[in-house]
Amino acid sequence: MKPENVCLNSSSVVPLVESLAQTQICDCYQCGKCTAGCPMADGMDIPPTRLIRLLQLGHAKRALEAQAIWQCVSCQTCATRCPKSVDCAGVMDALRQLSAERGVTTRKQQRTVLFQKAFLRNIRRNGRLNELELIGEFKFSTFLHGRSLSFLFKDATLAPQLMKRKKFHLVGEKAHDRAVVARIFARCMDNSLL
């Protein structure tokens, strides 16, 4: 059986979302305040209020496949304004995690997913973020996933400008005890997902 068929069963997804986000989906009474304040709602295929409604109705697959969860900028406005204290931003995080773990992210969302994964690989390796490495790794992985050459080189002119301003170092900082960082990663997540 394909993993989607096992894991997209809504009866398993909704409790998982609630436990990851530490929030009650059923508390939402659909006032729409989250969507009203969301800076990204305009361009979302499924705005926050409707995402929550989909989960309430058990349509977990549609929620996990929404473009919206990767368009969300985690600004926390929805969670802060919710009159029922539903942690909508936390729900977005949970949906992203489950969607990435189950490999149901669509091609359109790939760039953001690839960026987040490259970011975590970078920390796992260095303990601290090495910006130059991250950009290189992210650009290269988007290229491997079918992005254009122009995207690969798009920000190349930025490097000399940053160097001129002493804002960029060819060799980034690393934590001293990087082995402990790798062990923390291994205890928290399946490393093959990165």
Place this chain on the structure above:
Amino acid sequence: MNLAYYPGCALHGSSNDYEQSLRACLETLDVQLKEIDDWICCGATAAHSLNQKLSVALPARNLALAENKGFREMLAPCPMCSMQLLKARKALAEDEALRRSMSEIVELEVRGDTQVLNLIQLFERIGLDRLKAAVKAPLGSICAACYYGCLLTRPASVVEFDDSEQPRSMEKILEALGGKTVDWNYRTECCGAGMTMANEQTVLDLSHKILSDAAAHGANCLVVACPMCHVNLDMKQPDIERHYGVRHAMPIYYLSDVVGLALGFKPEALGVNRHFICSADLKVSTADADLKAGAVGKA
């Protein structure tokens, strides 16, 4: 004052100008920062988007490092780091089982009782009166739009700082330093945050609205207390101008830049000359005409 310092990756990377100015200010104000030994990245958006457990563990390790050195307070000038640290701290403080499991995961005992301060809170702790007394060059020509962005005040239940809809803490500092501030609409709207690379269009759109609204309300600069906000509003400003065919030419200062200028530092000593948008034509001087008519301190 002695406190632990968690710089985070940005302040040791492309936002090292922020670290330069806050170190200059704090040294003058007699605050000793002790950088946490062998700190690691907080995980930022990538961790809380992809793995909830990791997004608690990474900040928990840093909290543990500070606690084990006996620190009770920590400065985290990046709001992303400070929000992540506070979120982990809250979760740890409320759940003994989590404290036990996290202590094992991060290989250090963690209690989650270290106070985490953002830069605004640290200036408040130092005291507006003390800041006022230390002013050598009042910010007479500054008419600032104080921009809080997202994570300084949100999520409110985690960061418990200022008012999440109408914050005023930065305005109070600016006004104490002799600067003027404007009332405007986008003070807590998002600039696009960490989407700079992955989803540039989002940053261009959101940041353009912020810059436009600040200018429409008469601001001659923006003041921020976040490295990501600074990147999106300063470094990306030429791209925003190109994309929208407008000219913003809006200098973006870190809060510690304007405090430093008021304390008498030259812009170069604060790293202001390393910003992308040149703020040279914004003269900061005591001789400025706007000190007249009691205009100082009012929008």
